[in-house]
Amino acid sequence: MATITGPIDVSALKARLERTAAATEQAGIDALLISPGSDLRYLIGAGGESFERLTCLVLPVGGTPVLVVPKLEQPGYAGIPTDELGVQVVTWVDGEDPYALVRAALKGTGRVAVADMMPALHNVRLRDAVGGEQTLAGPVLRELRMRKDAAEIAALRKAGAAIDRVHARMGEFLRAGRTEAEVAKDIAAAIVEEGHTVADFVIVGSGPNGASPHHRDSGRVIEPGEVVVIDIGGPVAEGYNSDSTRTYVLGEPKHADVWDTYAVLQAAQQAAVDAVKPGVTCEEIDNVARTVIADAGFGEYFVHRTGHGIGLDVHEEPYIVSGNALPLEAGMAFSVEPGIYLPGRWGARIEDIVVATETGVESFNNRPHELVVL
Template sequence: MTAGRFPTDVYARRLSAAAVAAADAGLAGLVITPGYDLRYLIGSRAQTFERLTALVLPADGDPTIVVPRLELAALKESAVPELGLAVRDWVDGDNPYALVLEALGGGTVKTAVTDSMPALHLLPLADVLGTVPVLATDVLRRLRMIKDSAEVDALRKAGAAIDRVHARVPDFLVPGRTEADVAADIAEAIVAEGHSEVAFIIVGSGPHGADPHHECSDRELRAGDLVVVDIGGPYEPGYNSDSTRTYSIGEPAPEVARRYAVLQRAQQAAVAAVRPGVTAEQVDAAARDVLAAEGLADAFVHRTGHGIGLSVHEEPYIVAGNSLPLEAGMAFSVEPGIYFPGEWGARIEDIVVVTDDGAEPVNTRPHELVVVPAGPGATA
């Protein structure tokens, strides 16, 4: 594997599959500007600027990269040189959108564009094409949802790395320290354990744990707090980790422990429900039904999970109303939570990969409420 990306043959297969999908959709081709779709297809981490950079992928024909001459060097970090793709560079004063049309074969053509293409490029492209492009999301959705073996391996490595961070978290949870202090330690650990950067850190202590998207604050940790720690980041070649565990500073109150045990059963039930043919909403229901049976339905205020890969949040979404049948290779979070505003919250999250007959979690840290010593003489 080349640093920062997969072997070249992985991208060759993806380009071929995307061209077939475009043809099946009745499109002349795809136009992919910088973003996760471009990174998926050719391993490029190019950024979007006012000058157009785009992969032009005809449904029938050879791909072309349209790129400003001053950005040519950025292609060296992608799979473009090894793939032998045609490169059409341009300079200020040229019309790069005409180059796109030429690469698509000319004429008025039905084309799809990545959903991250800015209007700055979409509008002049539509003018040249003579028609407004559609989104490539439907064409690329299944390709990106079904992870290949290289992607699954990358997710396993990311999962193991974030597990190593969670193993260190109890040492950071000392009464008197602030959530921000803990978050700073976690950020350092995320990089130290192999991630290329930090994507997000949630340290929700006490009542802050009841806000699912709380980040961190200057609130000091106290004995008796439950602390929700939700963390993740990209691990080369850019596949993300995302795992939540809940910690208790000192022994939890009996009712807190009872409710947490129900949450643990709900998370286990959802993971156990994962297998090919089961729908996304059935996995969501598996978690929700356990909580509802114990009177905790109203405490679960979000979907059960989201897909993950190059993006932290992508399809499939594990939510009521999503009748998508699961397939082997799909990867997503299973993360039910319970939240009691003004009091406390808890969440348990693993990333799982759908296998031929079930699910493979890539996170293996214990799911029990992790009790951290409150310190000598500490009181709730």
């Protein structure tokens, strides 16, 4: 079932469809086939998931966009102004062949690009039904999606402020004697209370679990003096996501190296944020953070990229990583989140979502970056 949780700006969606058609033609592709997910939401304002019944937006260059949708799923798209967007809706019922409807909407074979996350169940059947050369739609759509417009930036700013309010309440939840799972449950509730539609993820990594960057939570009881990594986020009504990490300590740290090590991390994160401006490459931002950490002797303990793009997906282009020579442009939004992880002992990470502006950088997260003592 499609989900429409936020306002729909018809003019913005029409412009996106037009830009997508132009970019598709420029890429030498004859049509895009888009299944439910963030790409579909970007184009027509409806989210949702793919199921065993095919839903597919057909975007032929120079032709009429067609939304092929099961009749039983059609009510979920009733809020989409398809007439105003110039999108034709074609329904089908069980027993009919939806892949033939896609073939008919294409009005001939050619070079077709399918959504990167389209399930193989549909991708393979479409390949057989449509024929011709097939490739991925990602290279076309990511060029559009990673350059956020004013409305998208406003939604990300709103999401950042909402998750900051959750971090500001951490003293309510994070206490010695509680389990990570108990803390995570309270944080998830607060994420919704502070303006998100759902808590998409909650990481509570205490003590040695903090040295695992993607630890979620567990029944481990948090002890006095332990360092705790809290990485949280979720979407607001417009569909755009928050993602922010802060590191806390419950009283005086039990490890003597915590303060000095954390100071290195804080300097690295700030240096990387300060380096953000148009023209600087993604890999240069990664290198700024990595160099500070490596020069202090912790290079082997920074085990992931410095950041990832964010928008309708929590992780999307551009990726702030070595080897990505893409120059930053105004409107590109991404995380800056270096970490230091000491196996079996403790870990720390600081994460802000930022956007490159015409002159530099704006951060959507503004909670203190110091190690927070609770």
